Every structure is written in C-alpha cells, then in structure tokens.
Amino acid sequence: MNQFISVGDVPSVPRIVETALDYKKNPFKDKGLGENKTLGMIFLNPSLRTRLSTQVAARNLGMEVVVFNIDKEGWALEMNDGVVMNGNTTEHVKEAAAVMGQYFDIMAIRTFPGLKNKEEDYTEKYINQFIKYAGRPIVSLESATLHPLQSLTDVITIKERWQQPRKPKVVMTWAPHVKALPQAVPNSFAEWMNAWDEVDFVITHPEGYELDPKFAGQAPVIYNQEEALEGADFVYVKNWSNYNDYGKITCTDESWMITNERLRNTNNASVMHCLPVRRNVVIADEVLDGPQSIVIPQAGNRVWAAQAVLSEILKHQ
Amino acid sequence: MNQFISVGDVPSVPRIVETALDYKKNPFKDKGLGENKTLGMIFLNPSLRTRLSTQVAARNLGMEVVVFNIDKEGWALEMNDGVVMNGNTTEHVKEAAAVMGQYFDIMAIRTFPGLKNKEEDYTEKYINQFIKYAGRPIVSLESATLHPLQSLTDVITIKERWQQPRKPKVVMTWAPHVKALPQAVPNSFAEWMNAWDEVDFVITHPEGYELDPKFAGQAPVIYNQEEALEGADFVYVKNWSNYNDYGKITCTDESWMITNERLRNTNNASVMHCLPVRRNVVIADEVLDGPQSIVIPQAGNRVWAAQAVLSEILKHQ
C-alpha cells in the first residue's frame, strides 16, 4: 500500500482489519518497523481524535512524528495553478508539498471541503495537490469527501463486536445538526461498508439528502428512519449537509435525533458515531450515556486503524 | 499515587521531595520507567514553564508525550450536563475526556478559572469532569483553584536551600498586578506549606484579600506587610484577585510591590515567585536582578517536581 485516501487503496479490507486487531492485542510488536522514519502530520483544519490517535500509532511503530498546524504555525497555501500570487497566499502547494516531502517519509494531511464549490471539493483538489507534489506516500487524515481512517476504525469496531454467523444489519442514519457539515464521513462509511461484504448495509436520511452515488453505491436508501432502523444490529449516526443542494442544510427535523425510543425496534443495536457529537441535537444523552453507545471504544480503535495503515505503508517502502 | 490535583493526593510530602531531588542529581536514572507509556498534555490555557518542564520530565522517564492545545488545535468543550448542544461548544467533555483516556496512559490538564462564578471555580468543575470521564490518572497543570506542580517545586526549592536546624520563616505576600489573577498559586502554596511541617508559614495581604480558609488553614495572616516580612528567610511573592469580592481587584496599592527596601528587615530572605512576573509592578528590577532572587533556579526545579509526580504515578500503575 503506498497511499491511504480511500478504500480503493487497500488491497484487502479483511486483512488490514486483522492487522489492526493484532496491534490492539500487541501494540508494540512492530516497534522497530518505523525506526528512522518520520511521519509529518499536516493540519489545515482542527482535529482531536485523528491528531492524537495517529501520533500514538506512529510512535507505537517507532516512527518519529512532526505535527504541523500549517494554518496557524505557517501560512496560507495557494492551491490554484498559474496564479499571480499577489494576494493572501504566501506559498504554493507545489513548493510546500514538495519541500515537506524532502523531510518526511510519510505525509498525513487533513483538509476539509469549503462546501461552496462541489466540483472543487469532489475532485479532491487539495489532497490531490499534495499527492501530486509531495513525492511521498500520503495518508488522509480526512479530506474533502472521505475519512478513511474513521471508516477503517468503524469496520474494526463492527468486526470485533459481531460474533454471530449471520451478517449484521448496519444502518447509517442522518441526524440533525446546527452547522453545515461535510459528507466525508458518511461517504467514506458507505464506501467501506459496500467494499466489505460482511454486513447488510442500509442508509436512511431525509429525502434530498442522497449521497454521491459513487460512494453510496447500491446500498438501499429508506427515507423512513423508523422503518430503516428496524432490526438493526449497528446504528451509525451522522449528520451531513446536502450533497445535491450543495453544502446547504435543507432539513432541520429534530425527530431524526437518535433517542432510546428510536432504537426500540432495533436488535438492541450498538450505536456508533465518529465524534465529536453534539449531545441532544444529534444523539440524546440517554443514548450516549446508556449501554448501547459504543462511541468511546470506537474512538479508541482509531489508534489501531492508523497503526495498521502506517505499518502497511512502511512495509511497502 | 493515582492522581495529582492537590497536596492531599501525595502520600508523603518529604518523600516526594526526596524523589525529586534524586532526579535532579540523576535525571535519567528511571529512563525505562515510562517506556511505551504516553502522557497527553491538554491545554485549555496558555503555559510556558509547566508546558516545557513537564515535557522534559516525561521524556527523562522515557515516556512519549503528546501536547494538545485543545483551544487552538481542537474546539470548545461543553462542560455542563444535560445541555442541548446547539451553541458554540462542539464536543462534550464526557466524550473528549473519555476518548483521550483511550489514547493516553496519564493525562495532564491545564484549565484556568473564569473568575466570574466562585462556586463553579471552587468546585473545580472543569478538571473534575476530566477526572470523572477520562478513566486515567490526571495530573493538574494548574486548575481553577490549585497549582500543585508549582507548590511541590516551591517545597523542593526551600528544602534544598535551607540547611539550618531551625525551621525557616516563609512569608507569602500579596503584591499588586494590573490584571485579575486566579488564586490558584497562593491557595496551593498555602496548602502545601500547611501540610509540610518543616516551615513557619505566615501570610500577608491587604485586608479583604483573605484566601479560602480551606487552603489558608491556620496560617497567621498579618495585614502589615513590613511587619510580616520581619525576619523572613523566604519571601514568596504573588498577586491574586479578591476571593471574597470574587475575581475583583480591590486593592491597587503600589506600596505592596517588593523592593530592596521592603526586604531590609528580612533575614536576607530568598525571594521566590512562580513566574511570569511583571517587573516593577509585582517585584522591582533591583530585587529580580539582585542576589536575593531565586526565581530562575526555582523555575528550573519544575522539571524535578513533574518528574517525581509522573514517576510516582507510573510506579502505581
């Protein structure tokens, strides 16, 4: 594996999940693998779980880590080609990415979408500029349209908790939010669920909130949340802004919030969320504080996902 | 020891002081103790000495360190329970603390008081939320009402400099400042002086500036600074805002500034301050630049205090 931007970069989902679960049992077994290798973590946007878990993962492999909040500790990058740079951008990504590629063995980048220009976001202009110019393996720490470290974590979390012979029913449900959020997490979760053939995957959201078919694939979409949740073994909750009416909030229906009542007809479903979650807006306190929530161990698995990804790239180098 | 929030967490003050002074002589003697353990340092507020010395201390023990300026690199945390989070806070401390507890073996937190709501500050709401939800040993890097790493440093500094058989007279004096500052340092210093029975401890401040009796204890309070300083062996200088008229500046009397003249009737006292100090407001240049100031070696001892605390927690795990 020489980059990690989407599920398409992963040779085998079951194998990388197994690698991650092995690390969970024995975090330091490959401590020599990253010796004298440096991971550069470049943040164009805020981060908590991704920032912290990836640092821990890299150190578990013996890698050096350099964290760079380029937006705060550096300056604004120019992402467009051919521009006369007499405005607010100080350095072109062509130089910034190529120079960082001189210093780091692997580069990890977080860059959010602007949610203004669908084409710019969905061509993944920003992270693709880094891929093009860095000359090093790039790991996405969440890009405009995908968040693969999160999705790998989610697969790991489902895998380790599901012991029955039948496939679990996994329902991804839209939920309300006060801000317009990217589609990266739901796109990515859908992409991974579709690629991993060990679940029955269903999507539910208000009409109009259809995701890009490139990621949603053939997954059934049910517009009635209650109906969709029936018999669910895992409920994956996430808000996203409208993909069609791009970046807009077109539904504020609070009844989409996940409550115990809403989970009543599930199969005692485990409730997942990528976090951060706005309590009593997206998911009710009673659910997050109750026995069905697995959001904390889910977030804990971020370490093993990152460690598996980094180790696959290190082994490939 | 499984947390370090106040002197009450320390089984024996003399023993932890001895541990610290041992580390000062041989910083790397326990380099294997922290192997494969990670300290997460979470800053909700700025920091210089605490930030830097604690990193050095952890590395001396072989620990990994991850620093996270959650206010700048992350987002605002919700600290209140039961809230509908449709405002400015992005994540509840219940999740943030619990998730960080998944990544770190020990968590160190800095969080200042708001100085608006005495009850909220004095119940230590913020750091207690971390203690409650992190599931890991918590080290205070200064909380709303206490700064125990500073106070342990102060005990170490007095201990290593005092060789006489009689107890030294230690006077903590209020001094002026242009901003309303927390009571954390004076509360904490008083608490530690009271718990450590190797000094004669006196407090002096303008009338009305009494500290919470929970921390000031039975220490004599003398409202006349000159009288209080008479015969002092150590003068501990610190401004604080009013505890009774909570968070207010009710005295701006510049004569409380520490000058050579003010130190005249001391026993050639050593002058201590936790830093940062506003020169010629709190303490005059002539004192800070003169032979009686020990503020720099005092600050240097922060490393050994932090190292002793982390090692006690590591040994307990």
Next chain:
Amino acid sequence: MNQFISVGDVPSVPRIVETALDYKKNPFKDKGLGENKTLGMIFLNPSLRTRLSTQVAARNLGMEVVVFNIDKEGWALEMNDGVVMNGNTTEHVKEAAAVMGQYFDIMAIRTFPGLKNKEEDYTEKYINQFIKYAGRPIVSLESATLHPLQSLTDVITIKERWQQPRKPKVVMTWAPHVKALPQAVPNSFAEWMNAWDEVDFVITHPEGYELDPKFAGQAPVIYNQEEALEGADFVYVKNWSNYNDYGKITCTDESWMITNERLRNTNNASVMHCLPVRRNVVIADEVLDGPQSIVIPQAGNRVWAAQAVLSEILKHQ
C-alpha cells in the same frame, strides 16, 4: 562552536559544509550524540522549512525536541529593560530566556524584525536578549537581520552541484514582492558568500536597495539585472525591503521578476530561492517548473545544515 547566529560563529565554512554533506549520505551516523539532550525551538514568528527541517535534524542526532510557539501557546515578552510592566507584555525576556535555559541544552529562536526601527532591528535586540539571558547555546532560526541556517544550506547546495575547477559565478538578484520583507536572507547570503572564497559573487538590485555594507562587503553591485546575470552559474533570487529608506517598498518594477527570458544569457544557471516564493511575482511559473530551478533540493538541504550545526554545538558541550 557554541552559538550559531552568523557566519562569524563558524570556525570553518568548508568543514561545516563537509560535515553536512556527510550527514546527507548517512543521516543516522551520530544518533547517539544528542542522547539525553533537549533542543528547545522557540518561535516568535511563523515558519515551515526551518521548523520542520530542524526537528528532523535534531532527531537524527538523537536529541529530544520541544517546540514552543511562544506567541500563540504562551504570551507576549517584554524586550526592554527597566520598564514598568503594566501593559500588554506578560513576561520579561530576562525570565523567559533564563527559565527556558533551565530546561533545554540548546535553544533555537526565530524572531523577525519589526521593520520600523532600523537600529532596534540591526542591533539584533531580540535574539541578543536570548543570548544574554538563556545561558545556553543559541541557534538562530532567523533573526532580525540574518538567517544563517538558510545561508549554510545555500553554500551546501552550491558546493554539491559545482564540480568544475573554476569558481562559479553566483548572482544574488532582488525581485519584486507585494509585502515589505526583511533583509535577513540577502544579508546572510551575502555574508556567507563573502566568507566562503569558492565563488565569484555579484549582487544586483534596483538603485537605492543597497544592503548594509557590513554584510554586502566588497561584493560588486550591478544595477542592471540583465548585465549582472550574464554568465551566471547560480542565480539566487530574493526580495527585500529597502534598507536605507528602512522597511519601505521603493521599487515595484515587475521587470525584475525572474523569467526564462531573463535567464537567457546565464550559463544555464541553477535558480535558487529560500522559499516561500510568490509565483509569478518573484519568479515565473516557467522557471520554478522548469529544469533550472533547484529550489526543492535546496530546501531539502536544510536538514543537513541544521544537523551539522547542532552536531558542532553538541560536540563542543
């Protein structure tokens, strides 16, 4: 070597260049040299290359590194003596530098000029305060008037690329910019070219843009850029603001931008720039994207320059 502020601190330019090129071939050969030593990197200003390359260099030597963005993670420092600190500065550099000297074995500082007060900038007031009070070897990460890590990098880059028996012609040319920039890079480059007797060095800039003679020395200045560039083997491009009419932009002549046309009469010159560079303002896309640009490997050499400097200081301790 016990500090690195200017070329004058370097006992032998050829020898440190050789040390750096040795590290380029074998980055980890001195991994034990920095064991149990900590480098403190203090930023009063933004940084990309310097920040990242110096961290990598220090780790290659086995040093611990602590990065501190004092402007963002700490507070404003007072640099003037005798001040009553009742304004916006929270801590005096006397304390801040001395305290950090208690924690770090080597301190590296970045501090830009204000470009308002020539004397203040050219006496290097800020970095000199750190030198005076830290009590530790200080490495400049760029100061008000010099950027020696950049210049050492530049010498390395020329050295490794020039194999002919004759001296190369190196032309430093001013180029336009939209912002008033420091003279640190051109001052420093001139100083190092003058100290290193392996090149023929020429400076070209608009009339009035003369650099401080202390740094420019006896280097010929040619006001006609085309004439100056004739036969150049290396073209070192850099904007700077006016030194005489201090900190002002007195020329906006776009014809000074480096284009392929401008390089026509050079000896197929290699084009260098310290970066960040504003494309199509300072240097045209066609040059930066063409075969004559060596700006990326030049930036890559920052690691070996920093590593050579740190190792010389460590060996001296």
